[in-house]
Amino acid sequence: MVTYRDPRELEIMREAGRVVARTLDAVEGAAEPGVSLAELDAVAARTIKELDARPSFLHYHPNWSPTPYPGTVCVSVNEVIVHGIPDGRVLRAGDLVSVDCGAELGGYHGDAAVTFAVGEADEAGRRLMDVTRLALERAIEAARPGARMGDLGHAVERTAREAGYGILEGCTGHGIGTAMHEDPEVPNIGRPGTGLVLREGLTIAIEPMFEEGGRDDAVGLRDGWSIATADGSRAAHFEHTIAVTADGPVILTLP
Template sequence: MKINLKSKEEIARIREAGAILAECHREIAKLIAPGVTTAGIDAFVESFLAGKGATAEQKGYRGFPYATCASINEVVCHGFPRDVKLRQGDIVTIDMVVNKKGWLADSAWSYRVGEVGPEADRLLKITEKALYAGIAQALPGNRVGDIGYAVQRVAQEAGIGIVKPLIGHGIGQKMHEPPDVPNFGRPHTGAKLQPGMVITIEPIFTLGETGAVLWDNDGWTIRSADGSLGAHYEHTLAILEEGPVILTS
Protein backbone atom coordinates (compact mmCIF):
# COMPACT_ATOMS: atom_id res chain seq x y z
CA MET A 1 0.00 0.00 0.00
CA LYS A 2 1.83 3.09 -1.25
CA ILE A 3 0.44 6.31 0.21
CA ASN A 4 0.82 9.19 -2.20
CA LEU A 5 1.99 12.21 -0.18
CA LYS A 6 1.04 15.57 -1.69
CA SER A 7 3.19 18.69 -2.05
CA LYS A 8 1.95 22.10 -0.86
CA GLU A 9 1.17 22.96 -4.48
CA GLU A 10 -0.86 19.77 -4.94
CA ILE A 11 -2.77 20.38 -1.70
CA ALA A 12 -3.54 23.89 -3.00
CA ARG A 13 -5.05 22.30 -6.15
CA ILE A 14 -7.22 20.02 -4.01
CA ARG A 15 -8.19 23.00 -1.85
CA GLU A 16 -9.37 24.80 -5.02
CA ALA A 17 -11.67 21.89 -5.85
CA GLY A 18 -12.74 21.77 -2.20
CA ALA A 19 -13.66 25.46 -2.15
CA ILE A 20 -15.96 24.95 -5.14
CA LEU A 21 -17.49 21.92 -3.45
CA ALA A 22 -18.06 23.80 -0.19
CA GLU A 23 -19.69 26.70 -2.04
CA CYS A 24 -21.92 24.23 -3.89
CA HIS A 25 -23.04 22.68 -0.58
CA ARG A 26 -23.86 26.16 0.76
CA GLU A 27 -26.09 26.75 -2.26
CA ILE A 28 -27.71 23.30 -1.87
CA ALA A 29 -28.55 24.15 1.76
CA LYS A 30 -30.61 27.10 0.47
CA LEU A 31 -32.51 24.83 -1.95
CA ILE A 32 -33.47 22.04 0.47
CA ALA A 33 -37.18 22.31 1.27
CA PRO A 34 -40.37 20.25 1.09
CA GLY A 35 -41.43 19.90 -2.55
CA VAL A 36 -37.91 20.02 -4.02
CA THR A 37 -36.65 16.92 -5.85
CA THR A 38 -33.17 15.41 -5.65
CA ALA A 39 -33.20 15.25 -9.48
CA GLY A 40 -33.57 19.04 -9.43
CA ILE A 41 -30.69 19.35 -6.98
CA ASP A 42 -28.56 17.09 -9.20
CA ALA A 43 -29.26 19.28 -12.25
CA PHE A 44 -28.38 22.39 -10.21
CA VAL A 45 -25.06 20.83 -9.15
CA GLU A 46 -24.04 20.01 -12.73
CA SER A 47 -24.84 23.55 -13.83
CA PHE A 48 -23.10 25.11 -10.82
CA LEU A 49 -19.91 23.10 -11.35
CA ALA A 50 -19.84 23.87 -15.08
CA GLY A 51 -20.00 27.57 -14.20
CA LYS A 52 -16.87 27.11 -12.06
CA GLY A 53 -14.93 25.22 -14.73
CA ALA A 54 -15.29 22.00 -12.73
CA THR A 55 -17.00 18.65 -13.25
CA ALA A 56 -18.68 15.98 -11.13
CA GLU A 57 -16.12 13.19 -10.89
CA GLN A 58 -18.55 10.40 -9.98
CA LYS A 59 -20.70 10.89 -13.10
CA GLY A 60 -19.65 7.93 -15.24
CA TYR A 61 -17.52 6.39 -12.47
CA ARG A 62 -18.09 2.65 -12.87
CA GLY A 63 -21.24 3.58 -14.75
CA PHE A 64 -22.76 5.81 -12.05
CA PRO A 65 -25.15 8.03 -14.04
CA TYR A 66 -25.47 11.19 -11.92
CA ALA A 67 -23.48 14.19 -10.71
CA THR A 68 -24.46 13.53 -7.07
CA CYS A 69 -25.41 10.70 -4.79
CA ALA A 70 -28.73 11.66 -3.19
CA SER A 71 -29.83 9.47 -0.28
CA ILE A 72 -33.13 9.93 1.55
CA ASN A 73 -34.05 8.60 5.03
CA GLU A 74 -33.23 4.86 5.23
CA VAL A 75 -30.97 5.12 2.14
CA VAL A 76 -27.58 5.65 3.77
CA CYS A 77 -25.36 6.08 0.71
CA HIS A 78 -25.09 6.13 -3.10
CA GLY A 79 -28.79 6.83 -3.73
CA PHE A 80 -29.87 7.91 -7.21
CA PRO A 81 -31.36 11.41 -7.60
CA ARG A 82 -35.12 11.07 -8.18
CA ASP A 83 -38.13 13.12 -9.29
CA VAL A 84 -39.95 12.32 -6.04
CA LYS A 85 -40.57 15.45 -3.93
CA LEU A 86 -38.86 15.76 -0.57
CA ARG A 87 -41.26 15.83 2.38
CA GLN A 88 -41.24 17.71 5.66
CA GLY A 89 -39.21 15.70 8.19
CA ASP A 90 -37.05 13.85 5.65
CA ILE A 91 -33.27 13.57 5.91
CA VAL A 92 -31.45 13.89 2.58
CA THR A 93 -27.70 13.39 2.07
CA ILE A 94 -25.96 14.93 -0.94
CA ASP A 95 -22.54 13.43 -1.65
CA MET A 96 -20.29 14.56 -4.48
CA VAL A 97 -16.73 14.59 -5.78
CA VAL A 98 -15.56 17.73 -7.62
CA ASN A 99 -12.85 17.61 -10.29
CA LYS A 100 -11.04 20.90 -10.93
CA LYS A 101 -8.17 20.62 -13.42
CA GLY A 102 -7.65 16.94 -12.54
CA TRP A 103 -7.59 17.37 -8.76
CA LEU A 104 -10.43 16.03 -6.63
CA ALA A 105 -12.29 16.89 -3.42
CA ASP A 106 -15.07 14.84 -1.82
CA SER A 107 -17.74 15.89 0.67
CA ALA A 108 -21.15 14.65 1.82
CA TRP A 109 -23.65 16.45 4.01
CA SER A 110 -26.97 15.36 5.52
CA TYR A 111 -29.71 18.00 5.44
CA ARG A 112 -32.94 18.40 7.36
CA VAL A 113 -35.99 18.93 5.16
CA GLY A 114 -37.91 21.47 7.23
CA GLU A 115 -38.37 20.42 10.84
CA VAL A 116 -37.30 16.83 11.59
CA GLY A 117 -38.28 14.61 14.51
CA PRO A 118 -36.17 14.44 17.68
CA GLU A 119 -34.58 11.07 16.86
CA ALA A 120 -33.64 12.22 13.36
CA ASP A 121 -32.19 15.42 14.79
CA ARG A 122 -30.20 13.42 17.35
CA LEU A 123 -28.79 11.13 14.63
CA LEU A 124 -27.67 14.09 12.54
CA LYS A 125 -25.99 15.86 15.47
CA ILE A 126 -24.18 12.70 16.58
CA THR A 127 -22.94 11.85 13.07
CA GLU A 128 -21.64 15.38 12.53
CA LYS A 129 -19.99 15.30 15.99
CA ALA A 130 -18.26 12.03 15.02
CA LEU A 131 -16.87 13.63 11.86
CA TYR A 132 -15.11 16.34 13.86
CA ALA A 133 -13.97 13.84 16.52
CA GLY A 134 -12.25 11.89 13.73
CA ILE A 135 -10.71 15.01 12.21
CA ALA A 136 -9.27 16.00 15.60
CA GLN A 137 -7.24 12.75 15.57
CA ALA A 138 -5.80 13.35 12.07
CA LEU A 139 -2.45 14.44 13.49
CA PRO A 140 1.05 13.58 12.24
CA GLY A 141 2.31 10.57 14.19
CA ASN A 142 -1.17 9.25 14.96
CA ARG A 143 -2.53 6.28 13.05
CA VAL A 144 -5.66 5.56 11.01
CA GLY A 145 -6.96 3.48 13.94
CA ASP A 146 -6.97 6.60 16.13
CA ILE A 147 -9.38 8.28 13.69
CA GLY A 148 -11.62 5.21 13.50
CA TYR A 149 -11.66 4.76 17.26
CA ALA A 150 -12.68 8.40 17.81
CA VAL A 151 -15.56 8.06 15.33
CA GLN A 152 -16.61 4.69 16.80
CA ARG A 153 -16.72 5.99 20.37
CA VAL A 154 -19.17 8.75 19.47
CA ALA A 155 -21.55 6.20 17.91
CA GLN A 156 -21.21 3.67 20.70
CA GLU A 157 -21.78 6.21 23.47
CA ALA A 158 -24.99 7.29 21.70
CA GLY A 159 -26.17 3.73 21.01
CA ILE A 160 -26.42 4.16 17.25
CA GLY A 161 -25.10 1.98 14.43
CA ILE A 162 -21.92 2.33 12.35
CA VAL A 163 -22.20 1.35 8.68
CA LYS A 164 -18.90 -0.52 8.67
CA PRO A 165 -18.60 -1.49 4.97
CA LEU A 166 -18.46 2.20 3.95
CA ILE A 167 -15.22 4.00 4.76
CA GLY A 168 -13.12 7.09 4.16
CA HIS A 169 -10.07 7.00 1.90
CA GLY A 170 -7.14 8.82 0.45
CA ILE A 171 -7.86 11.18 -2.45
CA GLY A 172 -5.91 13.27 -4.97
CA GLN A 173 -6.02 12.73 -8.71
CA LYS A 174 -7.96 9.52 -8.10
CA MET A 175 -11.20 9.30 -6.13
CA HIS A 176 -9.97 6.43 -3.96
CA GLU A 177 -6.33 6.14 -2.93
CA PRO A 178 -4.64 4.47 0.04
CA PRO A 179 -5.09 4.49 2.95
CA ASP A 180 -8.55 3.21 3.82
CA VAL A 181 -10.03 5.19 6.73
CA PRO A 182 -12.69 3.05 8.51
CA ASN A 183 -15.21 4.49 10.96
CA PHE A 184 -14.05 2.07 13.65
CA GLY A 185 -10.68 0.89 14.87
CA ARG A 186 -8.19 0.42 17.67
CA PRO A 187 -5.93 3.23 18.85
CA HIS A 188 -2.30 3.18 17.68
CA THR A 189 -3.01 0.72 14.82
CA GLY A 190 -3.11 1.07 11.05
CA ALA A 191 -1.26 3.32 8.64
CA LYS A 192 0.81 6.09 10.24
CA LEU A 193 -0.45 9.61 9.50
CA GLN A 194 2.14 11.86 7.84
CA PRO A 195 2.28 15.44 6.62
CA GLY A 196 1.21 15.52 2.98
CA MET A 197 -1.53 12.90 3.31
CA VAL A 198 -4.93 13.94 1.98
CA ILE A 199 -7.85 11.82 3.18
CA THR A 200 -11.58 11.82 3.62
CA ILE A 201 -13.26 11.10 6.94
CA GLU A 202 -16.92 10.14 6.54
CA PRO A 203 -18.95 8.61 9.37
CA ILE A 204 -22.14 6.94 8.14
CA PHE A 205 -24.46 6.04 11.01
CA THR A 206 -27.96 4.59 11.40
CA LEU A 207 -30.51 4.96 14.19
CA GLY A 208 -30.58 1.16 14.29
CA GLU A 209 -27.82 -0.13 16.57
CA THR A 210 -26.36 -2.72 14.18
CA GLY A 211 -25.61 -0.39 11.26
CA ALA A 212 -26.31 -3.35 8.93
CA VAL A 213 -27.10 -2.44 5.32
CA LEU A 214 -28.48 -3.97 2.12
CA TRP A 215 -27.62 -3.17 -1.51
CA ASP A 216 -30.46 -2.54 -3.97
CA ASN A 217 -30.62 -4.30 -7.33
CA ASP A 218 -29.25 -1.19 -9.08
CA GLY A 219 -25.85 -2.11 -7.58
CA TRP A 220 -25.42 1.31 -5.96
CA THR A 221 -28.18 2.26 -3.54
CA ILE A 222 -27.40 1.17 0.02
CA ARG A 223 -30.12 1.24 2.69
CA SER A 224 -30.30 0.29 6.34
CA ALA A 225 -31.29 -3.36 6.79
CA ASP A 226 -33.79 -2.49 9.53
CA GLY A 227 -35.31 0.51 7.71
CA SER A 228 -33.95 3.01 10.26
CA LEU A 229 -32.76 6.48 9.27
CA GLY A 230 -29.19 7.02 8.09
CA ALA A 231 -26.88 10.06 8.13
CA HIS A 232 -23.54 10.76 6.43
CA TYR A 233 -21.08 13.62 6.92
CA GLU A 234 -17.77 13.87 5.07
CA HIS A 235 -14.89 16.29 4.62
CA THR A 236 -11.66 16.09 2.64
CA LEU A 237 -8.67 17.16 4.74
CA ALA A 238 -4.92 17.54 4.44
CA ILE A 239 -2.61 16.48 7.22
CA LEU A 240 0.06 19.15 7.73
CA GLU A 241 2.91 19.45 10.24
CA GLU A 242 0.66 21.59 12.45
CA GLY A 243 -2.34 19.25 12.17
CA PRO A 244 -5.39 18.66 9.98
CA VAL A 245 -6.76 21.31 7.62
CA ILE A 246 -10.26 20.83 6.18
CA LEU A 247 -10.20 21.46 2.41
CA THR A 248 -14.00 21.30 1.90
CA SER A 249 -15.04 23.61 4.74
Protein backbone atom coordinates in the same frame (compact mmCIF):
# COMPACT_ATOMS: atom_id res chain seq x y z
CA MET B 1 0.46 2.92 -2.57
CA VAL B 2 -0.03 5.96 -0.35
CA THR B 3 0.82 9.32 -1.94
CA TYR B 4 1.80 12.45 -0.02
CA ARG B 5 1.04 15.93 -1.37
CA ASP B 6 3.25 19.01 -1.40
CA PRO B 7 1.99 22.54 -0.57
CA ARG B 8 1.30 23.36 -4.22
CA GLU B 9 -0.90 20.30 -4.58
CA LEU B 10 -2.72 21.09 -1.35
CA GLU B 11 -3.62 24.54 -2.67
CA ILE B 12 -5.14 23.02 -5.81
CA MET B 13 -7.07 20.55 -3.67
CA ARG B 14 -8.32 23.43 -1.54
CA GLU B 15 -9.74 25.06 -4.67
CA ALA B 16 -11.45 21.79 -5.67
CA GLY B 17 -12.76 21.54 -2.12
CA ARG B 18 -14.27 25.02 -2.32
CA VAL B 19 -16.21 23.93 -5.40
CA VAL B 20 -17.56 20.96 -3.44
CA ALA B 21 -18.53 23.12 -0.45
CA ARG B 22 -20.30 25.71 -2.59
CA THR B 23 -22.15 22.97 -4.46
CA LEU B 24 -23.35 21.37 -1.24
CA ASP B 25 -24.56 24.78 -0.03
CA ALA B 26 -26.47 25.31 -3.28
CA VAL B 27 -28.12 21.89 -3.11
CA GLU B 28 -29.16 22.33 0.51
CA GLY B 29 -30.56 25.75 -0.30
CA ALA B 30 -32.72 24.26 -3.07
CA ALA B 31 -34.10 21.40 -0.96
CA GLU B 32 -37.71 21.95 0.06
CA PRO B 33 -40.95 19.95 0.04
CA GLY B 34 -42.03 19.09 -3.50
CA VAL B 35 -38.54 19.29 -5.04
CA SER B 36 -37.30 16.08 -6.65
CA LEU B 37 -33.88 14.52 -6.14
CA ALA B 38 -33.27 14.97 -9.88
CA GLU B 39 -33.84 18.71 -9.49
CA LEU B 40 -31.24 18.81 -6.71
CA ASP B 41 -28.82 16.98 -8.99
CA ALA B 42 -29.41 19.60 -11.69
CA VAL B 43 -28.53 22.34 -9.19
CA ALA B 44 -25.28 20.52 -8.39
CA ALA B 45 -24.41 20.04 -12.06
CA ARG B 46 -25.04 23.69 -12.84
CA THR B 47 -23.00 24.92 -9.86
CA ILE B 48 -19.98 22.74 -10.63
CA LYS B 49 -20.04 23.84 -14.27
CA GLU B 50 -20.30 27.52 -13.33
CA LEU B 51 -17.21 27.09 -11.15
CA ASP B 52 -15.26 25.60 -14.10
CA ALA B 53 -14.90 22.20 -12.46
CA ARG B 54 -15.93 18.67 -13.35
CA PRO B 55 -18.16 16.32 -11.31
CA SER B 56 -16.15 13.40 -9.95
CA PHE B 57 -19.10 11.03 -9.55
CA LEU B 58 -20.82 11.27 -12.93
CA HIS B 59 -20.18 8.04 -14.89
CA TYR B 60 -17.88 6.74 -12.13
CA HIS B 61 -17.81 2.94 -12.48
CA PRO B 62 -16.21 0.90 -9.65
CA ASN B 63 -15.84 -2.83 -10.10
CA TRP B 64 -18.55 -3.65 -7.55
CA SER B 65 -21.34 -1.85 -9.45
CA PRO B 66 -23.00 -3.24 -12.60
CA THR B 67 -23.48 0.25 -14.08
CA PRO B 68 -21.73 3.63 -14.03
CA TYR B 69 -23.10 6.18 -11.57
CA PRO B 70 -25.74 8.27 -13.36
CA GLY B 71 -25.77 11.44 -11.24
CA THR B 72 -23.62 14.44 -10.39
CA VAL B 73 -24.12 13.95 -6.64
CA CYS B 74 -25.37 11.13 -4.45
CA VAL B 75 -28.65 12.01 -2.73
CA SER B 76 -29.74 9.61 0.02
CA VAL B 77 -33.02 10.13 1.87
CA ASN B 78 -34.00 8.80 5.31
CA GLU B 79 -33.24 5.04 5.33
CA VAL B 80 -30.82 5.27 2.39
CA ILE B 81 -27.36 5.57 3.91
CA VAL B 82 -25.15 6.29 0.93
CA HIS B 83 -24.93 6.24 -2.91
CA GLY B 84 -28.58 7.21 -3.40
CA ILE B 85 -29.37 7.96 -7.05
CA PRO B 86 -30.99 11.37 -7.66
CA ASP B 87 -34.20 10.27 -9.37
CA GLY B 88 -37.79 11.48 -9.42
CA ARG B 89 -38.39 10.93 -5.70
CA VAL B 90 -39.97 14.08 -4.23
CA LEU B 91 -38.87 15.53 -0.91
CA ARG B 92 -41.28 15.79 2.00
CA ALA B 93 -41.14 17.97 5.10
CA GLY B 94 -39.04 16.32 7.79
CA ASP B 95 -36.97 14.14 5.43
CA LEU B 96 -33.32 13.68 6.33
CA VAL B 97 -31.25 14.16 3.17
CA SER B 98 -27.59 13.18 2.78
CA VAL B 99 -25.78 14.72 -0.18
CA ASP B 100 -22.32 13.48 -1.17
CA CYS B 101 -20.41 15.57 -3.72
CA GLY B 102 -17.08 15.22 -5.49
CA ALA B 103 -15.49 17.68 -7.91
CA GLU B 104 -12.26 17.76 -9.90
CA LEU B 105 -10.37 20.96 -10.63
CA GLY B 106 -6.87 21.23 -12.04
CA GLY B 107 -6.42 17.48 -11.95
CA TYR B 108 -7.24 17.09 -8.23
CA HIS B 109 -10.41 16.06 -6.42
CA GLY B 110 -12.37 17.21 -3.40
CA ASP B 111 -15.06 15.14 -1.67
CA ALA B 112 -17.51 16.01 1.11
CA ALA B 113 -20.97 15.11 2.37
CA VAL B 114 -23.61 16.70 4.57
CA THR B 115 -26.93 15.60 6.02
CA PHE B 116 -29.73 18.10 6.57
CA ALA B 117 -33.46 18.14 7.18
CA VAL B 118 -36.10 19.38 4.78
CA GLY B 119 -37.74 22.00 6.93
CA GLU B 120 -37.68 21.05 10.62
CA ALA B 121 -36.24 17.74 11.80
CA ASP B 122 -37.69 15.91 14.76
CA GLU B 123 -35.61 15.64 17.94
CA ALA B 124 -34.32 12.16 17.09
CA GLY B 125 -33.29 13.30 13.63
CA ARG B 126 -31.44 16.32 15.01
CA ARG B 127 -29.60 14.08 17.47
CA LEU B 128 -28.61 11.64 14.73
CA MET B 129 -27.18 14.44 12.59
CA ASP B 130 -25.43 16.12 15.51
CA VAL B 131 -23.74 12.93 16.70
CA THR B 132 -22.60 11.93 13.20
CA ARG B 133 -21.15 15.41 12.66
CA LEU B 134 -19.43 15.17 16.06
CA ALA B 135 -17.83 11.88 15.02
CA LEU B 136 -16.38 13.55 11.94
CA GLU B 137 -15.03 16.41 14.04
CA ARG B 138 -13.39 14.02 16.49
CA ALA B 139 -11.78 11.99 13.72
CA ILE B 140 -10.45 15.14 12.05
CA GLU B 141 -8.97 16.31 15.35
CA ALA B 142 -7.16 12.97 15.67
CA ALA B 143 -5.58 13.29 12.19
CA ARG B 144 -2.15 14.59 13.18
CA PRO B 145 1.37 13.53 12.20
CA GLY B 146 2.40 10.47 14.20
CA ALA B 147 -1.17 9.35 14.90
CA ARG B 148 -2.37 6.06 13.43
CA MET B 149 -5.34 5.30 11.22
CA GLY B 150 -6.86 3.21 14.00
CA ASP B 151 -7.06 6.36 16.13
CA LEU B 152 -9.42 7.92 13.56
CA GLY B 153 -11.57 4.81 13.31
CA HIS B 154 -11.75 4.57 17.09
CA ALA B 155 -12.88 8.20 17.37
CA VAL B 156 -15.77 7.50 14.99
CA GLU B 157 -16.69 4.16 16.52
CA ARG B 158 -16.64 5.43 20.10
CA THR B 159 -18.94 8.31 19.19
CA ALA B 160 -21.45 5.97 17.55
CA ARG B 161 -21.44 3.39 20.34
CA GLU B 162 -21.86 5.98 23.08
CA ALA B 163 -24.99 7.26 21.30
CA GLY B 164 -26.38 3.80 20.52
CA TYR B 165 -26.01 4.11 16.75
CA GLY B 166 -24.91 1.52 14.22
CA ILE B 167 -22.05 1.98 11.78
CA LEU B 168 -22.27 0.96 8.13
CA GLU B 169 -19.73 -1.83 7.83
CA GLY B 170 -17.74 -2.10 4.61
CA CYS B 171 -18.09 1.56 3.60
CA THR B 172 -15.09 3.66 4.60
CA GLY B 173 -13.31 6.87 3.90
CA HIS B 174 -10.36 6.91 1.53
CA GLY B 175 -7.28 8.62 0.27
CA ILE B 176 -7.90 11.29 -2.35
CA GLY B 177 -5.85 13.40 -4.75
CA THR B 178 -5.38 12.98 -8.49
CA ALA B 179 -7.91 10.14 -8.27
CA MET B 180 -11.22 10.21 -6.46
CA HIS B 181 -10.42 7.09 -4.45
CA GLU B 182 -6.83 6.32 -3.49
CA ASP B 183 -5.02 4.48 -0.74
CA PRO B 184 -5.28 4.36 2.21
CA GLU B 185 -8.64 3.12 3.42
CA VAL B 186 -9.99 5.26 6.27
CA PRO B 187 -12.15 2.99 8.46
CA ASN B 188 -14.96 4.06 10.76
CA ILE B 189 -14.04 1.31 13.24
CA GLY B 190 -10.60 0.90 14.78
CA ARG B 191 -8.30 0.31 17.71
CA PRO B 192 -6.10 3.15 18.97
CA GLY B 193 -2.43 2.83 18.12
CA THR B 194 -2.94 0.51 15.16
CA GLY B 195 -2.78 0.93 11.40
CA LEU B 196 -0.96 3.33 9.10
CA VAL B 197 1.12 6.07 10.72
CA LEU B 198 -0.13 9.46 9.52
CA ARG B 199 2.47 11.72 7.89
CA GLU B 200 2.51 15.30 6.65
CA GLY B 201 1.03 15.62 3.18
CA LEU B 202 -1.46 12.78 3.55
CA THR B 203 -4.85 13.76 2.08
CA ILE B 204 -7.88 11.69 3.06
CA ALA B 205 -11.66 11.82 3.05
CA ILE B 206 -13.14 10.93 6.44
CA GLU B 207 -16.82 9.97 6.31
CA PRO B 208 -18.77 8.50 9.23
CA MET B 209 -22.16 6.97 8.33
CA PHE B 210 -24.43 6.19 11.30
CA GLU B 211 -27.61 4.13 11.47
CA GLU B 212 -30.32 5.32 13.86
CA GLY B 213 -31.56 1.80 14.65
CA GLY B 214 -28.24 0.69 16.15
CA ARG B 215 -27.53 -2.10 13.66
CA ASP B 216 -24.34 -2.32 11.62
CA ASP B 217 -25.85 -4.07 8.60
CA ALA B 218 -27.40 -2.77 5.41
CA VAL B 219 -29.06 -3.87 2.19
CA GLY B 220 -28.32 -2.95 -1.41
CA LEU B 221 -31.27 -1.66 -3.41
CA ARG B 222 -32.21 -2.79 -6.89
CA ASP B 223 -30.67 0.22 -8.61
CA GLY B 224 -27.25 -1.34 -8.00
CA TRP B 225 -25.96 1.67 -6.08
CA SER B 226 -28.14 2.71 -3.13
CA ILE B 227 -27.36 1.17 0.26
CA ALA B 228 -30.10 1.34 2.90
CA THR B 229 -30.47 0.36 6.54
CA ALA B 230 -31.71 -3.22 6.94
CA ASP B 231 -34.25 -2.22 9.59
CA GLY B 232 -35.63 0.85 7.77
CA SER B 233 -34.27 3.30 10.32
CA ARG B 234 -32.79 6.59 9.21
CA ALA B 235 -29.13 7.33 8.56
CA ALA B 236 -26.77 10.30 8.50
CA HIS B 237 -23.51 10.87 6.61
CA PHE B 238 -20.94 13.63 7.02
CA GLU B 239 -17.60 13.92 5.22
CA HIS B 240 -14.67 16.26 4.68
CA THR B 241 -11.46 16.04 2.70
CA ILE B 242 -8.56 16.91 5.00
CA ALA B 243 -4.79 17.26 4.83
CA VAL B 244 -2.43 16.15 7.57
CA THR B 245 0.05 18.99 8.20
CA ALA B 246 2.71 19.90 10.76
CA ASP B 247 0.22 22.38 12.23
CA GLY B 248 -2.53 19.78 12.53
CA PRO B 249 -5.39 18.73 10.30
CA VAL B 250 -6.57 21.20 7.63
CA ILE B 251 -10.06 20.87 6.17
CA LEU B 252 -9.87 21.31 2.40
CA THR B 253 -13.62 21.24 1.67
CA LEU B 254 -14.72 24.55 3.16
CA PRO B 255 -16.30 27.40 1.15
